[in-house]
Amino acid sequence: MKKRSACLIGNPNVGKSSIFNSLTGSLQHTGNWTGKTVSNEKKEFVYQDTLWELVDLPGTYSLMCESDEEKIASDFVLENDYDLAVVICDATNLERSMELLLEVLDVKKEVVVALNLMDEARKRQIFIDKELLEKKLGIPVVLTSAKEGVGLDILLEKMNHAVFTNTFLVEHTPQIERFCKYFVRERKGEAIKYLVDEEYSMQKDLQEEKRKVLHFYQKMISKAMIRESYHENALKILEGVIERKEEKEKKEDKIWNFLFSNRFTSFPLMLLLLFGILWLTIYFSNIPSDLLFSFFEFLEKPLYSLLSFLPVSVLNPLIYGGYRTLYWVVSVMTPPMLIFFPLFSLLEDYGLLPRIAFNLDQPFSKCGSCGKQSLTMCMGLGCNAVGVTGTRIMESKKMRLLSILTNVFMPCNGRFPAMIAIIGMFFVQDASFLGSIYSALILSLIILGGILLTFLVTYLLNFFVLKNEKPIFILELPSFRKPKILKTIYFSIKEKALHVLKRAMVVSFPAGLLIYFLANVQIEGLSILTYLKDFLNPFGVLIGLDGAILLAFLLGMPANEIVIPMLLLLYSNGGMLTSYESLDSLKNIFLVNHWTILTAINFLILSLCHFPCATTLLTIKKETNSWFYTILSFVLPTMIGIVLCFIINLIF
Amino acid sequence: MKCSELKVGEKGIIQEIFLDEKKQAKLFHLGLIKGEEIVCKFKSPFHSPIAYQIKGCVFAVRACDADRIEVSV
Numbered sequence: 001m002k003k004r005s006a007c008l009i010g011n012p013n014v015g016k017s018s019i020f021n022s023l024t025g026s027l028q029h030t031g032n033w034t035g036k037t038v039s040n041e042k043k044e045f046v047y048q049d050t051l052w053e054l055v056d057l058p059g060t061y062s063l064m065c066e067s068d069e070e071k072i073a074s075d076f077v078l079e080n081d082y083d084l085a086v087v088i089c090d091a092t093n094l095e096r097s098m099e100l101l102l103e104v105l106d107v108k109k110e111v112v113v114a115l116n117l118m119d120e121a122r123k124r125q126i127f128i129d130k131e132l133l134e135k136k137l138g139i140p141v142v143l144t145s146a147k148e149g150v151g152l153d154i155l156l157e158k159m160n161h162a163v164f165t166n167t168f169l170v171e172h173t174p175q176i177e178r179f180c181k182y183f184v185r186e187r188k189g190e191a192i193k194y195l196v197d198e199e200y201s202m203q204k205d206l207q208e209e210k211r212k213v214l215h216f217y218q219k220m221i222s223k224a225m226i227r228e229s230y231h232e233n234a235l236k237i238l239e240g241v242i243e244r245k246e247e248k249e250k251k252e253d254k255i256w257n258f259l260f261s262n263r264f265t266s267f268p269l270m271l272l273l274l275f276g277i278l279w280l281t282i283y284f285s286n287i288p289s290d291l292l293f294s295f296f297e298f299l300e301k302p303l304y305s306l307l308s309f310l311p312v313s314v315l316n317p318l319i320y321g322g323y324r325t326l327y328w329v330v331s332v333m334t335p336p337m338l339i340f341f342p343l344f345s346l347l348e349d350y351g352l353l354p355r356i357a358f359n360l361d362q363p364f365s366k367c368g369s370c371g372k373q374s375l376t377m378c379m380g381l382g383c384n385a386v387g388v389t390g391t392r393i394m395e396s397k398k399m400r401l402l403s404i405l406t407n408v409f410m411p412c413n414g415r416f417p418a419m420i421a422i423i424g425m426f427f428v429q430d431a432s433f434l435g436s437i438y439s440a441l442i443l444s445l446i447i448l449g450g451i452l453l454t455f456l457v458t459y460l461l462n463f464f465v466l467k468n469e470k471p472i473f474i475l476e477l478p479s480f481r482k483p484k485i486l487k488t489i490y491f492s493i494k495e496k497a498l499h500v501l502k503r504a505m506v507v508s509f510p511a512g513l514l515i516y517f518l519a520n521v522q523i524e525g526l527s528i529l530t531y532l533k534d535f536l537n538p539f540g541v542l543i544g545l546d547g548a549i550l551l552a553f554l555l556g557m558p559a560n561e562i563v564i565p566m567l568l569l570l571y572s573n574g575g576m577l578t579s580y581e582s583l584d585s586l587k588n589i590f591l592v593n594h595w596t597i598l599t600a601i602n603f604l605i606l607s608l609c610h611f612p613c614a615t616t617l618l619t620i621k622k623e624t625n626s627w628f629y630t631i632l633s634f635v636l637p638t639m640i641g642i643v644l645c646f647i648i649n650l651i652f
Numbered sequence: 653m654k655c656s657e658l659k660v661g662e663k664g665i666i667q668e669i670f671l672d673e674k675k676q677a678k679l680f681h682l683g684l685i686k687g688e689e690i691v692c693k694f695k696s697p698f699h700s701p702i703a704y705q706i707k708g709c710v711f712a713v714r715a716c717d718a719d720r721i722e723v724s725v
Contacts, residue, residue, distance in 0.1 A: 011681075061681030066674070093708040096683060124708070223673060227680050261694035261703070358712050362698035365714070371701070395678075474678045474717075477703055477710040 001046070005053040005081070006159060009073055009104060010088030011097055012059030013478055015116045017041075018146035019088060020056040023156070040072060047156045055082070061096075063103045063189065064196045064223060069392045077107055078193055084110045084159060091121035091128060091143070094242055098234035099227070102170050105137075106189030109167040112140050112158050119145040120481070125245035133241045138166040147484060168237070172229045179217045183210070196223050253479050260355045270356060274447065277343050279440035282420055285335030286436065292331035300324075321516025321569065322509040328565035329508040330501075336417040337497040344382060345492035349483030353378055354475060361473055367455055368462030370394070370473035373403045377454065380410035381447075383500055384616040387412075388623055398469040401629065402458045404620055405465075408612045408637045409450040409457070413500055414560035415607050419443060421564060422607075425587040426600035450608050453640065503615065504561035511555060511562050515569045529570065543642055544602040544649030548593070553606065558614050563607070598652055602645040609641030653725065656702065656718035658692035664723030666690055671720050682711045690723060 010016045024043035041056040055076065063074040077085065085108050089097035094115070104111055115121075115128060134141045140158040144151035170188065172180065183191040194201045194214060201214060259265045304319050347353065353375055361371030372393055380387030387407040394400040411419060420439060428438045518529040529551075537547030548570040556563035568586065571593045590599075611634045612620065621630040658664055666688050669676060676684075683706035684690070693703040693710055700715035 062677070065677065093683075095707060096681065096709060099681065126708075223677060224680075227677070231680075231685065257694050257703075261696060263697035266697050358701060358703065359696050361701050361712070361714070362696060365700075371712075470672070472675055472678075473701065473712075473714050474675065474682070475701070475712045476682065477712055479710065 002050045003053070004050055004083040005055070006084040006086055007055040007057055007076060007080075007082050008086050008088060009057045009077060009100065010059060010116075011061055011090060011100060013476065014059070014088050014090040014097065015146045016056055016059060016088050019086075019114060019116065019144065019152070019155075020054065022146055022149060022152050023052075024054055040076065048160055050160055052159070060100065062100055062227075063107075063193065064226065066197070067392075067395060074193070077104060078190055084112060086112050086114060086155070086159065088114045088116050091115040091117050092124060092126060094128065095234065095238060098238065099230045102230050102233055102237075103189055103192075105139075105168060106170050106192065107187050108189075109164045111164070111167065112142065112155065112162060113137065114142050114144045114151070114155055116144050116146055118143045118150065119148055127243040129241050129243075133237070136237050136241070137168045139164060139168070170230070170233050172233075173225070176221060176226065176229055179213075179221065182213060192226060195221060196226065250479060256352075256355070256480060260359060266359050270359065271444070273347070273352070275440055275444045277340070277347070278416075278443050278447075279436060280343060281336050281340045282439045282443070283433070283436040284339050285417075285420075288335040289331055292334065293327070296323075296327035296331060317513050317516040317520075321512040321514075323512070325508045325512030325515075325562060325565040325569065326505060328568070329504050329561050332421055332564070333414070333417050333504060333561050334501060336420065337413055337501055338493060340413060341382060341492045341497040342489040344378075345488050345496070346483055346485065348378075349481065349488050351478050351480045354477050357475055358477060361475075363455065364458070365471060365473065367402075367459040368471070369399045369402045369458050370471060371475060372473070373399065373406075373454075373458070376403045376407060377410045377451070380407045380412060381416075382413055382496060384408055384410065384412045384612050385619040388616060388619045391623065395472045395474075396469045398465055399471070401465050401624065402461055404624060405461060405629065405633050405636060406454045406457050408610075408616065408633065409454045409608065411447065411450060411608055412560065412613075414504060414613065415563075416443060416447075418561070418564045419446060419604055419607055422600055422603060425584070425590065426595075426597055446604060446608060453609065457636065457640070504559045507559040508562045508565065511558065511566065512569065515555065515566060519569070519573050527573070529573070533570065542649070543645035544598055545606065545645065546593070546599075549599075549603060549606070553610055556613075557611070560607075560613050598649070602648060605644050605648070606641045609637045609644060611635075611638045653723060654719050655690065655692075655704070655721035655723045656715050658690075658723065658725075660692050660694055662725065663689055663691050664725050666721065667724050668722040669720070670722070671717060675717060679711075679713070683707050683709050684721070690721075 008016050008020055020041065020043070024045045040058075042053065043056075044051060044053050046052070057073040057076055058069040060070040060073040062070075063077060065071070065074065085104050087097075087101045087104050089101060101111075101113060115130070121128065128143075130141050130143060140162045142151055142155045142158055144155055146152070171177070172188070176192070179195065180188040180191040183194060194204070195218060198218075206214065259269055300319065300323065303323065304315070307315055307318065310318070356378070357371035357374050359371070360374040364370050364373050372395075375393060376387045376390045379390040384407050387410065388404050391400045391403040391407070394403055420443060423439050423442050424435075427442055428435045515529070518532070519527050521528050523531070532551055533547040535547065536550045540546040540548075540550045548567060552563050552567035552570055555566045568589055571589050611617070617630060617634060620633050621627070624630065653664075655664065655666075666684065666686055669679070669684065669686070671679065688706050691705045693705050695702045696712075701712040702715055702718055703710055703712045704718075
């Protein structure tokens with residue numbers, strides 16, 4: 001079998017990830033907003049006699065771009081060895097895709113073009129003369145619609161069999177041509193990269209003379225000139241290729257645009273969205289949660305007797321430690337995740353998130369950041385680690401740091417189901433329809449509190465972090481696309497929900513075992529756990545909580561999901577004393593341990609404001625490459641949480 | 653006149669762009685090129701940012717940046 005490699009490159013939001021998924025059969029989630037793929041994804045697949053290694057690059061408009069994620073793409077195209085580049089163009093806006101295509105052609109002759117979003121182009125009455133385009137470019141052009149799965153077989157066919165003998169040669173202005181000829185004979189694109197990217201040229205070994213020539217040309221040729229040169233070429237190629245009927249705005253777009261930009265409806269609409277998504281999550285996870293809980297509880301005794309051949313010293317930790325923690329996590333976390341993630345993905349695919357960023361830009365700009373921070377916050381609501389990685393869409397280093405440091409104020413999916421449980425026990429106490437609305441309202445308020453804190457902390461940090469950076473905010477607003485509902489649900493569950501759940505489950509079992517041991521290994525008549533609890537207790541009481549709660553938060557560091565089951569184990573000294581029976585009856589365990597409404601409020605506050613989980617911290621370290629900021633992201637929310645709890649405890 | 657002065661629904665032709673290189677590059681790729689027609693689509697409740705359309709592409713820029721784009725009606 002032949003082994004070949006290819007990369008997928010294209011503008012943001014043209015469906016690269018969709019094509020990548022369809023070709024490789026993998027399950028990377030795609031969304032309807034710019035900047036979804038933030039690092040290279042590599043997969044292998046076989047077509048006919050060839051084993052392809054395919055790399056999905058982050059979206060970029062040009063190889064000259066400078067943001068981190070765009071650099072990943074341009075570095076790959078220029079530096080790596082691959083047999084073929086597949087350039088994905090947007091059929092609804094070919095003019096815009098042309099520049100990148102021409103830039104790639106300046107580097108590589110072996111290029112296949114996929115004109116994606118053909119279905120959408122047809123709907124909008126845009127007609128493209130494929131044959132003419134193919135003739136002018138001298139490379140294969142394939143019409144595709146990744147969403148419908150159209151044209152992908154032809155794309156594969158061309159990838160395997162196309163020959164590249166008369167690929168279009170980009171003609172630059174004489175000045176640029178002269179420079180390229182002198183500098184890098186074969187690959188004009190590389191020469192141009194030297195010209196426009198100082199960082200790139202500094203890294204390279206160059207002869208003294210060449211560097212002098214480079215500096216000379218750098219003064220003469222601006223980036224704008226190069227862009228226009230590509231633009232001229234693009235216009236020449238596209239002449240006669242595109243035919244456009246006067247476009248009518250989609251009715252749907254018109255309505256949403258009006259609602260989202262209107263001063264009376266925009267913010268209520270956004271609040272309603274937040275509330276709605278939370279309410280649906282709470283309402284529909286109520287019953288499955290209870291059922292799962294009863295089911296696992298019911299299994300406990302048979303399981304115990306089934307394993308009764310084991311010595312008690314092994315069996316008890318397994319069941320009362322590991323199993324109980326595990327089933328708490330599974331029954332309380334699974335239903336909300338299975339509802340929240342698909343709902344969120346549907347909104348994302350539909351294209352609502354950029355509108356939120358649009359509306360929130362002004363308040364964020366007052367804090368030294370920009371509207372895109374709200375996108376990273378939305379991701380944080382799913383998983384803070386994902387939110388932190390997602391900050392790569394921010395255009396300046398400063399804004400990126402601000403969003404990383406504040407992302408934890410969005411309660412992730414590992415935290416808000418636990419919040420829902422506490423809200424259900426202490427504030428609402430009824431599982432009816434009305435109860436779910438109250439719960440959702442309270443949770444919305446907590447999240448709004450998180451948003452408020454985000455603004456506040458961003459504003460304050462703004463004075464300390466990288467003071468001299470210029471703000472920049474340019475946001476694409478894609479038109480609304482109807483998502484493939486079943487496919488979206490399937491992908492979001494398989495890729496996101498189950499992924500996060502698995503992480504929690506892997507942690508919960510050993511954590512349960514550990515607690516059990518700590519609860520039962522005694523030193524001078526008291527368990528280690530008691531020592532730890534007693535040690536933390538004075539401080540806990542000071543902020544309206546107790547030692548066990550603080551210990552549970554600390555133990556929950558590997559995964560926030562296990563905070564409450566840890567707490568239950570701590571209270572019941574390793575699970576020996578109480579059986580769980582049902583979710584509602586758990587409240588008694590809290591009450592016996594002197595919980596009041598105030599304790600519950602403080603618990604919720606600390607859930608919102610405390611250190612990020614271990615995965616998120618590692619991600620922060622990786623993304624910022626700085627211990628200082630990693631530690632800061634640990635200390636900052638924790639301090640705020642402690643101070644808030646302290647104040648509340650003081651007042652009441 | 654300044655691009656930011658276009659009313660919602662109004663069209664203009666881009667005459668001159670006085671933005672720094674980084675922003676100019678970004679906007680160039682969204683279609684902001686001298687001579688193109690630009691339409692003001694909608695404004696945020698705070699009046700900034702503003703959404704414009706050039707060819708098929710809708711994007712948002714802050715009002716202070718739109719101030720630095722000259723258009724003729």
